[in-house]
Amino acid sequence: MDNDDPLDFEIEDPLLAKPAVSKRRRKVVELDDLLKEHYKEQSKLIEKEAKKKTKAHKIYDSDDEKHDKEAKLSSLLDDCQNQAYKISSEEEISEWGLCVFGQQKTAPCLSFPELGSWSILQSFMNNELNCVLGLTTDQDCSFLEGLLLNGWLLKLIFKCGHVEKSIATWTFFSMLYSSKEELRSSACEFWCSILSSKTQDKPIEIDWYPSYSELKSALEIYGFLFEFSSNTSVDNSKLYLLEPPQNIITWIKFAAIYCQVRCKQYVLLTSDRQELVVIIICLFLDRRLQGLSVLLSNCMQSVLSSLTDEEWINSYPEIAKSLALRVPMDLNCLRAVQCIVGVDPRSKLLRSAVAFQILVKCFDNKVSDEEGILSSLIGINVKEKTCDFFKMFLYLVLTDNWLRYDPITRDKPVIHEMWGLLLRNCSYQIPSTDLRSNASKVRNKAAYLLQGIGNN
Structure with missing residues (x-):
């Protein structure tokens, strides 16, 4: 037994047992491995130095170079912004709106000395009750204004059944020219x-x-502006600084009831009614009068219904031609068509006629028949770069209003086939990626209208 050998109890005790020492194989380091490690370390040092130089070059770049780079970047950003603004501004369609009122003139003097001769007023002044009130001829006008405002004047007229000339002229001119809102409203209600x-x-x-x-x-x-036409140059920016006349409200109310009365003393020519319709539609074009749309619509319906059947047949083409000469070829022409909102046959026919006459004017009156108009529209090549898509959009809306409400073209299948061809050209020949100004509007409008034709 060797002295270094463990004792018997030591062999049995697992805690005292020594772990076996594993014999490791030593790797032999050759010269090639050392060279590889050396070159690897050298490449890391070179790469680290290069990064330091690049960083130092960026940090210590000259101010002139920085300025040049910033200027180039700024110029690029400005160009991009200008191009984006140009594209967006081309897609914007200006709003409709015309100033149909210019500089107002001086209103006539509202002095009516003949009011003192009113028979009812004379009988009251000669009555014993006037001794209590002490009414004199100088107070006639103010006394009558009080009667008009509180409604007593109207009750007296209904009681006696007679309106004398002095009362009629005073109330009429007060309605049209008075600066007192209550007075002109009461005078309008009176009439x-x-x-x-x-x-x-x-x-x-x-x-x-x-x-x-x-x-x-x-x-x-x-x-x-009676002389205003589509060829007249009007500075709307200056006219919009002027306030519209306040008396126009009572004028519209009176015109509406004025057309419904027919009597021997009362004469309103057919041409007068035609001009009234044109005036009312022109009032629709003034954005400052948007709050009066209901009054204007009622007035238009009153004028249209006052025409006899014979008068109407000759009137609606003349009204349409007159409007076509006055309305410019922009969104105002669509407004002139769409403000005719009645659902009765006359309103629909007038809307169709106005749209058709505007289309005729668009082509300088060279074509005036249905097939000629549609042939001209189909002949427009929407693939050309010079195609005016804004006008094309107007053409589509006008043609839709013309054909939709024209009872004559319903029995002409050729017209509707040509209309469908026009819509297909605009819908299929203009790709969705076309960035030309208003191209997407024409394409979407044509696709929408084409769907309506398919449903019908």
């Missing part, structure tokens, strides 16, 4: 009530009726 009573069982005798020339003269004093 509307009197004229409405003419259609009732108990008529009221009226010594004086206003003529259409007096209504037209009021518009001239308000500054209405």
Whole structure:
């Protein structure tokens, strides 16, 4: 037994047992491995130095070079911004709106000394009750204004059944030219009530009726531009600084009831009614009068319904031609068509006629028949770079309104086939990626209208 050998109890005790020493194989380091390690370390040092130099070059770059780079970057950004703004501005369609009122003229003097001769007022002044009130001739006008404002004047007229000339002229001119809102509103209510009573069982005798020339003269004093046309250059920026006439509200209300009355003393020519319709549609084009849209629509319906069937057949083409000469070829022409909102046959026919006459004017009156208009529209090549898609958009809307409400073209299948071809050209030949100005609007409008034709 060797002295270094463990004792018997030591062999049995696992805690005292020494772990076996594993014999490791030593790797022999050759010269090639050392060279590889050396070159590897050298390449790391070279790469590290290169990074340091690049970083130092960026940090210590000259101010001139920085300025040049910033200037180039700024120039690129400006170019991109200008191009984006140009594209967005081309896609924007300006709003509709015209100034149909210019500089207002001086209103006539509202002095009516003949009011003192009113029979009812004379009988009251001669009555014993006037001793209590002490009413004099100098107070006639203010006393009558009080009667008009509180409604007593209208009650007296209905009681006696007679409107003398002095009362008629005073209330009429107060309605059109008074600067007092309550006075002109009361005068308008007075006249509307009197004229409405003419259609009732108990008529009221009226010594004086206003003529259409007096209504037209009021518009001239308000500054209405009768001579305005699509070829007239008007500076809307200056005209919008002017306030629209406040009396136009009572003018519209009176015109609506004025057209419904027919009597021997009252004469309103067919041409006068035609001009009234044109005036009303022109008032629709002034954005400052948007709050009066309901009044204007009621007035238009009143004028249209006042025409007899024979008068209407000759009137609606003349109204359409007159409007086509006045309305410029922009969104205002669409507004002129779309403001005719009635659902009755006359309103629909007028809307169709106005749209058709505007289309005729668009082609300089070279074509005036249905097939000629559609052939001209189909001949427009939407693939050309010079294609004016804004006008094409107007053409589509106008043609839709023309054909939709024209009862004559419904029985002409050729017209509807040509219309469908036009819509397919605009819908299929303009790709969705076309970035030309208003191209997407034309494509989407044509696709929408084409879907409506397919459903029908």
